[in-house]
Amino acid sequence: MKRRTFIQKTSVAGLASSFMPMACVQPVLDTEILILGGGVSGLYLANLLEKTDKDYILLEGSNRLGGRMFTRQDINREVGGRGIGDRYLQLMKLIKELDINMIDITDYMREPTAVYVDGKLYPQWSESTTNPSRLQFKALGKVKQLTALDEWYQRPDLDELYSELLKSKGLTEQELNLVNISANYNDIRETSAINAYHSMAFRKFNGSKRVLNFEGGTKTFIDAIADTLSKPVLKNKMVNTIDDSDNKITVRCNDGSSYKAKKVVSTLPFTTLRDVKMNTTFTANQEKAIKELQYTAITQIHLNHKEAFWEHDKTPLSMWTDTPLERIMNVSSDPVEKEIACWINGKGTAFFDTMSETEIAKYTIDKINEIRPSSVGKIEYLGTQNWGKYPFNKGAYVEFGVGQPSWFKDMIRPTGNMHFAGEHVASKSRGIEAAAESAQRVFSELMNKK
Ligand SMILES: Cc1cc2nc3c(=O)[nH]c(=O)nc-3n(C[C@H](O)[C@H](O)[C@H](O)COP(=O)(O)OP(=O)(O)OC[C@H]3O[C@@H](n4cnc5c(N)ncnc54)[C@H](O)[C@@H]3O)c2cc1C
Missing domain, CATH: 3.50.50.60 (FAD/NAD(P)-binding domain)
Incomplete structure (x- = not known):
């Protein structure tokens, strides 16, 4: 009507x-x-x-x-979308037409990740059974995938809470709490499983093998x-x-x-x-x-490092944590240079919404120093990008x-x-x-x- x-x-x-x-x-x-x-x-x-x-x-x-898609020149960082699959066909056509050079970041994107859960640092992600990202993908490995890219909005039978789908694949409530850190949604207990089906189908049918940056x-x-x-x-x-x-x-x-x-x-x-x-x-x-x-809220806290502290404690720079900082990662497009950012997804962003930049800086540096004593005196605050509150988008992607x-x-x-x-x-x-x-x-x- x-x-x-x-x-x-x-x-x-x-x-x-x-x-x-x-x-x-x-x-x-x-x-x-x-x-x-x-x-x-x-x-x-x-x-x-x-x-x-x-x-x-x-x-x-x-x-x-x-x-x-936002290169923030005041802090010299990319703060928005930039990862292009080599089989993003429309985009690759345009990129070719515009004669833009691309950098293949696939290999160093897959660098090792540590996990920090319940106050314990696991230097290797394979050592931890509490890895938020691993838990999610292990459960999704048991899910029957869609058979076509545009099937996702035509399957009301699969339209249930994402947390219920993961539970049916064996995850406990405690594990769901961890998955909520890594899942790219506001809250897995409120969002539809269809978002995950669509993402999986896009990965499967789009078939990109390489991730490129501009x-x-x-x-x-x-x-x-x-x-x-x-x-x-x-x-x-x-x-x-x-x-x-x-x-x-x-x-x-x-x-x-x-x-x-x-x-x-x-x-x-x-x-x-x-x-x-x-x-x-x-x-x-x-x-x-x-x-x-709804659109997924994302807050990024960008940091500079004065020294490669991860070389001192022999633990990968990137890590998943169950602290309010959620994920601490290398976001650089360069194979050698590292750029550090904390990446907070969904409802966790509210923790920082009422803080001033000075408070965010202090909280972030203190917390990383606590998790990684080797970082003391070696990191400084650059700036925060709060996509949920950014007035021109009010969120990162539709959910x-x-x-x-x-x-x-x-x-x-x-x-x-x-x-x-x-x-x-x-x-x-x-x-x-x-x-x-x-x-x-x-x-x-x-x-x-x-
Ligand atoms: C942190 C982050 C990471 C991401 N990572 C990736 C990634 O790696 N790979 C990937 O493929 N995608 C990624 N994305 C998603 C990708 O960036 C977006 O899907 C894409 O850029 C959206 O483009 P768009 O033109 O649809 O919308 P937008 O880029 O939002 O464009 C809409 C425009 O409308 C303007 N506007 C809004 N309201 C008004 C108004 N009232 N009047 C006039 N103008 C208005 C806005 O200023 C904006 O310029 C990411 C997004 C974010 C935020």
Whole structure:
């Protein structure tokens, strides 16, 4: 059933536009296609449209391009998505076209990992039966996999709590607590097992053998796509209203500017789209998905090392821990240089949400010093990236709760003059490849191809 709805929230965005003085209101710009969001999906769609006679404007809410692909220049670290499988077909095509050099990080990504549980440090992960990552993959090894990449949203029989699936494969409640540290979800006791089925299917059918990073960082890739565009992306254009009640669709931004177009493509994560006032026709499932879909929270705490302390205690640098720091790992794309980050997934991120940067720095360094006395005086704080609270994404990737995969078919359908691209609306791939897959689908929709 289709319903005309006006999703309205008293968001800062909404208030800003309602009280914008008339003098600030700028003339309405007209185009054929308006793309909302300058992450990889929006940029790739613009790149595809460049090869046609379609006129478009791309609006990005923040002051930079790339969205969740983010080279943070203030701390000289990659803080978002960057791992590309060598069989990410859409992306590899684009990377080739842009002539970007890639670095193969597969071998040193698999460097040994220690485990720290209940106050005990296990230098070899194979020595520990309490390894959070190992426990999860051992249980998943007993799970019957999907037979096709896009089967995941069509299997209500498999749509149960992820914790229940793992329990049925022999994990105890105590082991589930450990798995919750390593699983890439907010909470395995709240998320659907379907997310894990989809990830497994993507690994199986996508068949990537190698993991690649961009030489020069993800900014090189993002800048290279932007360079293919004949007109600049308009930045600092935080969209607050989408009105599809006329023969043209009108989009308004926080700075008072307005745009009219025949078609609008939203690549906005649903976490930020739900803050936009929308006058358009959604199905009930689309409306629920926009309002309710969750995104996984991730907080990274980046550190510098003054000395290779792991050479002194003969224990691998990377380790899983059952402390609030969860995972401490090498995140470098270089085979020799190490870059340390603590990587906290899901609900564990709340521990750091109310802390100041100074408090985070102190807590992190003290805790690592406690776990690894050889690190005393050898590490310093660089910066924190809190994706759950980052206003332009409010989460790292989409995560379906039980019952929600059944919304997916409707989520990706165009409604009125509005189309949906972005990582969350790809039926096959995951991550960056999903963003590219969805851009390709919307491109076909716009060109009236199947
Ligand atoms: C920490 C982390 C690690 C990851 N690791 C990997 C990995 O190794 N491999 C992998 O494949 N994937 C990974 N991902 C996922 C991958 O980065 C994303 O799937 C992909 O970048 C999403 O691209 P997108 O264009 O769909 O969305 P986004 O990049 O989120 O783009 C959406 C854009 O819309 C803008 N926007 C939001 N709201 C508004 C508004 N109201 N008005 C205007 N603009 C707005 C945002 O600023 C943003 O630029 C990771 C993600 C994170 C956070």
